[in-house]
Amino acid sequence: MRLTSLLSLLTGVAIAITAVAAVPANALEVFTASESNVPNAGPARPKNIIIMIGDGMGPAYPTAYRYFKDNPDTQEIEQTVFDRLLVGMASTYPERSSGYVTDSAAAATALATGFKSYNGAISVDINKQPLTTLMEHAKSLGMATGIAVTSQVNHATPAAFLTHNESRKNYLDIAQSYLATGTDVILGGGQDYFSQDLLAQFVAKGYEYATDKKSLAKAKSPKVIGLFAPVQLPWAVNNKEGLQLSQLTKKALSLLSQQEQGFVLLVEGSLIDWAGHSNDIVSAMGEMQEFAASIEVAEQFARQNKDTLVIITADHNTGGLSIGANGEYAWHPEVIKNVKASPDSIAKQLIDTEAWLSSFTQLVGFEPLDSEWSLLLKAKEKGLDDFTLAISRLIDKRSGTGWTTFGHTALDVPVYATGPGAKLFFGFQDNTDIANKIFSLLPKPEMIQDTPDKGAPVSEL
Amino acid sequence: MRLTSLLSLLTGVAIAITAVAAVPANALEVFTASESNVPNAGPARPKNIIIMIGDGMGPAYPTAYRYFKDNPDTQEIEQTVFDRLLVGMASTYPERSSGYVTDSAAAATALATGFKSYNGAISVDINKQPLTTLMEHAKSLGMATGIAVTSQVNHATPAAFLTHNESRKNYLDIAQSYLATGTDVILGGGQDYFSQDLLAQFVAKGYEYATDKKSLAKAKSPKVIGLFAPVQLPWAVNNKEGLQLSQLTKKALSLLSQQEQGFVLLVEGSLIDWAGHSNDIVSAMGEMQEFAASIEVAEQFARQNKDTLVIITADHNTGGLSIGANGEYAWHPEVIKNVKASPDSIAKQLIDTEAWLSSFTQLVGFEPLDSEWSLLLKAKEKGLDDFTLAISRLIDKRSGTGWTTFGHTALDVPVYATGPGAKLFFGFQDNTDIANKIFSLLPKPEMIQDTPDKGAPVSEL
Numbered sequence: 004m005r006l007t008s009l010l011s012l013l014t015g016v017a018i019a020i021t022a023v024a025a026v027p028a029n030a031l032e033v034f035t036a037s038e039s040n041v042p043n044a045g046p047a048r049p050k051n052i053i054i055m056i057g058d059g060m061g062p063a064y065p066t067a068y069r070y071f072k073d074n075p076d077t078q079e080i081e082q083t084v085f086d087r088l089l090v091g092m093a094s095t096y097p098e099r100s101s102g103y104v105t106d107s108a109a110a111a112t113a114l115a116t117g118f119k120s121y122n123g124a125i126s127v128d129i130n131k132q133p134l135t136t137l138m139e140h141a142k143s144l145g146m147a148t149g150i151a152v153t154s155q156v157n158h159a160t161p162a163a164f165l166t167h168n169e170s171r172k173n174y175l176d177i178a179q180s181y182l183a184t185g186t187d188v189i190l191g192g193g194q195d196y197f198s199q200d201l202l203a204q205f206v207a208k209g210y211e212y213a214t215d216k217k218s219l220a221k222a223k224s225p226k227v228i229g230l231f232a233p234v235q236l237p238w239a240v241n242n243k244e245g246l247q248l249s250q251l252t253k254k255a256l257s258l259l260s261q262q263e264q265g266f267v268l269l270v271e272g273s274l275i276d277w278a279g280h281s282n283d284i285v286s287a288m289g290e291m292q293e294f295a296a297s298i299e300v301a302e303q304f305a306r307q308n309k310d311t312l313v314i315i316t317a318d319h320n321t322g323g324l325s326i327g328a329n330g331e332y333a334w335h336p337e338v339i340k341n342v343k344a345s346p347d348s349i350a351k352q353l354i355d356t357e358a359w360l361s362s363f364t365q366l367v368g369f370e371p372l373d374s375e376w377s378l379l380l381k382a383k384e385k386g387l388d389d390f391t392l393a394i395s396r397l398i399d400k401r402s403g404t405g406w407t408t409f410g411h412t413a414l415d416v417p418v419y420a421t422g423p424g425a426k427l428f429f430g431f432q433d434n435t436d437i438a439n440k441i442f443s444l445l446p447k448p449e450m451i452q453d454t455p456d457k458g459a460p461v462s463e464l
Numbered sequence: 465m466r467l468t469s470l471l472s473l474l475t476g477v478a479i480a481i482t483a484v485a486a487v488p489a490n491a492l493e494v495f496t497a498s499e500s501n502v503p504n505a506g507p508a509r510p511k512n513i514i515i516m517i518g519d520g521m522g523p524a525y526p527t528a529y530r531y532f533k534d535n536p537d538t539q540e541i542e543q544t545v546f547d548r549l550l551v552g553m554a555s556t557y558p559e560r561s562s563g564y565v566t567d568s569a570a571a572a573t574a575l576a577t578g579f580k581s582y583n584g585a586i587s588v589d590i591n592k593q594p595l596t597t598l599m600e601h602a603k604s605l606g607m608a609t610g611i612a613v614t615s616q617v618n619h620a621t622p623a624a625f626l627t628h629n630e631s632r633k634n635y636l637d638i639a640q641s642y643l644a645t646g647t648d649v650i651l652g653g654g655q656d657y658f659s660q661d662l663l664a665q666f667v668a669k670g671y672e673y674a675t676d677k678k679s680l681a682k683a684k685s686p687k688v689i690g691l692f693a694p695v696q697l698p699w700a701v702n703n704k705e706g707l708q709l710s711q712l713t714k715k716a717l718s719l720l721s722q723q724e725q726g727f728v729l730l731v732e733g734s735l736i737d738w739a740g741h742s743n744d745i746v747s748a749m750g751e752m753q754e755f756a757a758s759i760e761v762a763e764q765f766a767r768q769n770k771d772t773l774v775i776i777t778a779d780h781n782t783g784g785l786s787i788g789a790n791g792e793y794a795w796h797p798e799v800i801k802n803v804k805a806s807p808d809s810i811a812k813q814l815i816d817t818e819a820w821l822s823s824f825t826q827l828v829g830f831e832p833l834d835s836e837w838s839l840l841l842k843a844k845e846k847g848l849d850d851f852t853l854a855i856s857r858l859i860d861k862r863s864g865t866g867w868t869t870f871g872h873t874a875l876d877v878p879v880y881a882t883g884p885g886a887k888l889f890f891g892f893q894d895n896t897d898i899a900n901k902i903f904s905l906l907p908k909p910e911m912i913q914d915t916p917d918k919g920a921p922v923s924e925l
Contacts, residue, residue: 062876063873063875066555094547099536103531103788104787104795325781326874332566333565334563407788407789408789410788410792411793412786412795413787413788414524415526429890431546
């Protein structure tokens, strides 16, 4: 009886509660909180791994997104892709010398290498020595690798997955270093950091270079570099017709899945963080919507390719976003939904206009009160930054949105997963654990039959 | 080979990764994110259930507590009991008529009954009709029930578990109604709401009445009501010698575990919320420390009594607490640790004193700068509330703590569990799901052999 029940469970056959109840508690308690990560409960190994990072996406972002997407005319509040995939949470603190609040570089180093380092570090340790990244290790195993991001491709998060540098600020060095990494697919912003000479070197190495929707659609080589903006991509909320992260994700998957040895793809919703830094809830929700759409692309791919693990997290929390503020027990996402463009774009459109009140009303979706006009007028006189922030603060006030900082906080971040190996990520973990679990899911060298693009052996793994 | 591997897994024997890789992915993916709550993966049923609620304990509280407890002289950051037990998160929104931000009453109604209701509701629906609570159902099954809280025992959270009322504000009604509930153990504050006459009625029903450490220690009856303060218990940080929640939890467990049919105990760290409402990080960390100690008591009980489920969550997030604020990438828990008493108690001690600067320095653990003195002096002149808040804000500034509201926010809250049934709570869920899962873990009426204290049948279950 016991054996039958256990085998039924493992082969996915439904068993009645009464039968399960007859099995001793411990036999079925494979995944209590403290045991969820036990290695001997090990998963089948994925062939492909899609790592998705919502930069700055602390837990208030997916919660807010649920209510932002809610249709108030129905009784139910629908679950989002985040709700469907939640498995745990992760701590994000950097190496002790940098305190408890991480930056994107140290966090990405932890997620890419399994080691803590100082804020600013791009996959180097506190002695500035390189730390082996997941992408390097995957390459050494003959797997394909790629990134699809909305920041410049040489920004901290993708940089820590692809290269090493003592400082995230060395953008040109970082861009140059990508040439030697053998990364198959590089999609995002950053034209300003790639000279014609550097791009020619990429092309000489067999890369197709794409700069827009059309050239990306045509690209078919195993190796593609696509740079679609001088620095970061436009805010999703302003970019309805342009290339969006979900499209980059789809293309990256289509290119990488040609490779027989499997792939590791990093997808980053980079600008969630930028919206948080600006305390801009309109752009934050726009970026969340596009990041959710990208996760749905990955989820769909994983449904069709059951050997694919999708693991999603954030590197840290940005802005101290809160859903409800100033004593009011309310949040009004309809205010945010009615705004037609990002506050910085509204400010830019109106800063040099004398008669702007009706345009403003049309763009933000409500008519400000006298007291609100007065604040806006004062801010507009001070200049673009003040005007932008005043617009954001007005939307905050009307929607009940709160912020505590233009920087980061130490709050734990959510972890989502689906596919083979997903259960390794259940419960609480440190961000370095996430990398170590992914390393453990990559094939052992002896499992590789043929490694055409094999890099140097990685001695420390 | 495959069968051997599966049996090895189930008997806890470590198996080589290569052997696992031979097992088809789906066979081992018992708990992917979307499947973690599948009923046919059901647990052994617990005999005892300990429900623990950190009132207002959004995810920033346990994260902050980790860093608050960290010893900066060691390289590692130690995990807390929260980290050890994390299994998922929960949404907290009330019934649609109350928007997205819940109060404690609607949240406790959801957690106690599995139904959404309006803010203010004590286990009644939007038509003010009673909703069956977990405690009533447990009673009807002959189980013992109890509460141990740091607020008055008739405050919103315990009230929604024990009784029904159209408004949480009807404190006297609520206290009176407890008499008929048959609740076995009632421990907390609230002497002001229980007249001598009402207490005499409790005693006539067989309750022992305790008012302090000594009388509680002596209490041995199955039925005990203990009220240890006029309203709420003192802040943990000011109450080193007094009765604390961990002691109430220990006593409640000792009393309830005498009962043969098992028990349901609610433990609430009520004042985490009150500290959040006051934007008081010193008291918040003190309450978190005591709530953690209470969880450790429950965890220890569950280790010794393997038929005990401990399920821990929060009703909502209070204050919009953030760990890091105002653009600084830093949080300084040592500032908080050095404060000797709660800000309100410091303010009370010094408000009527003319020469208070050295006492203040001694109590807060640092010597304020001129600009800080100036703010404190102005606030002290305005009165106790302003002085208290100015002290809190000064500690915030020095520790890098941020807040967005004196009220609640809609942020999802963490869920922790251990013991039989714990895996039902993995992943994302609504607060009503938590109640429904607990209902599903209570015995079916036909499983009860003997129901000495059986209440009325609960028709709607």
